[in-house]
Amino acid sequence: MKRFLLQAVNDEDHLAPAREVFGLADMQAATISTAFMTASGLSLLEGVLTPIANRTRIFVGIRNGVTTVQSIQKALEIGCTTYMVDTGTRQRIFHPKLYYARSAVRAKLLLGSANLTMGGLRTNIEASVLQEFDPAADAVFLADLEGKLAAMIADYPQHVIRATDAAQLADLQRAGRLIDERKSRPPEPAGSSADRELDTVPKMNLRTTPIHVARPAAPPVQPVAPAAPVARERLEQVWESNGLTRRHLNIPTGANTNATGSMLLGVGAWEGIDQRHYFRDDVFAALDWTPDAAPARAHLERAEAVIRLIVKDVDYGERTLHLTHNTRTDTAAYEQHNSMTSLHWGDARPLVAHEDLLGRVLKLYRETDNPACFTLEID
Secondary structure (H helix, E strand, C coil): CEEEEECCCCCCCCHHHHHHHHCCCCEEEEEEEECCECHHHHHHHHHHHHHHHHHEEEEEECCCCCCEHHHHHHHHHHCCEEEEECCCCCCCCCCCEEEEEEECCCEEEEEECCCECHHHHHHCCCEEEEEEECCCCCHHHHHHHHHHHHHHHHHCCCCEEECCCHHHHHHHHHCCCCECCCCCCCCCCCEECCCHHHCCCCCCCCCCCCCCCCCCCCCCCCCCCCCCCCHHHHEEEEEECCCCCHHHHCCCCCCCCCCCCEEECCCCCCCCCCCCCHHHHHHCCCCCCEECCCHHHCCEEEEEEEEEEEECCEEEEEEEEEEEEECCCCCHHHHCCCCCEEEECHHHHHHHCCHHHCCCCEEEEEECCCCCEEEEEEC
């Protein structure tokens, strides 16, 4: 039996065949090899791995900015023997992806591009081959597969490290070799441009979607002393929208409608905030807010923020955007817990008023060492 999988462009994913591999009856040995691993990805296989954990090895790359401390902790909680592969350089990373199980009468191998992450198992476009083997007829091949992975443990003892406990993982996080899954990675644009009109590609409508899993817990042991943040960690995410609408993006709904020029900042996907105060008193607290000069509008505070705009992984540079906050607390809007803060697009409107951005998500990041500067990403 041999089957080719092409995830997301049709209804196939890698989750079902991976579960099939580890559902092999009377399984004797299982191996996972993955460049990247997250707790959200591993949790998708937890149900099939738990019964066979004492016969399962995981090889996972670290020092790659993706593999999380929570994923290794979850692997230990499940009971899998887990080896972390650290090449000691970003120029070469551990990159093989396979899901393998063997019994006395059958073996199955899923080999391809899918990492043990939500994207790898469900939402990215990934390709793999699922193949069944006869342990007797294919004994040489299967021994070679298992042996070469096992040989790394002895051949590279400084680089293939067995995961042991929470204290070890805390040290690895403090050393920057594992990351905290709760922290969203700031954008790292693939390129830059000065002309938004050159890119009108819509978001690809793929066939598979993420599966909801619980948000990862805090790392098992917090680092003793935080290190100085690297460049991308100097941005902290402070807000995230739901799918963007025409109103958000200032796209007129018809020939006779006028764009407002601004976007109300509400709860969005950033649950647990009071949208009436969060943006003025927390996100943009470091800005220089001043009352409107007109007496009739003195309850409106105005501010400017330097915001770098990244749209669809392209950097369009910095803009100075204006914000308005309504300070009145005696209005129906305030009592109904409506949003009181607006972001005015200004000369950035030509970058965002495009239909190819409808339904995408806006993420706002603040610089940790300069809280008056921000990065706004739409993707």
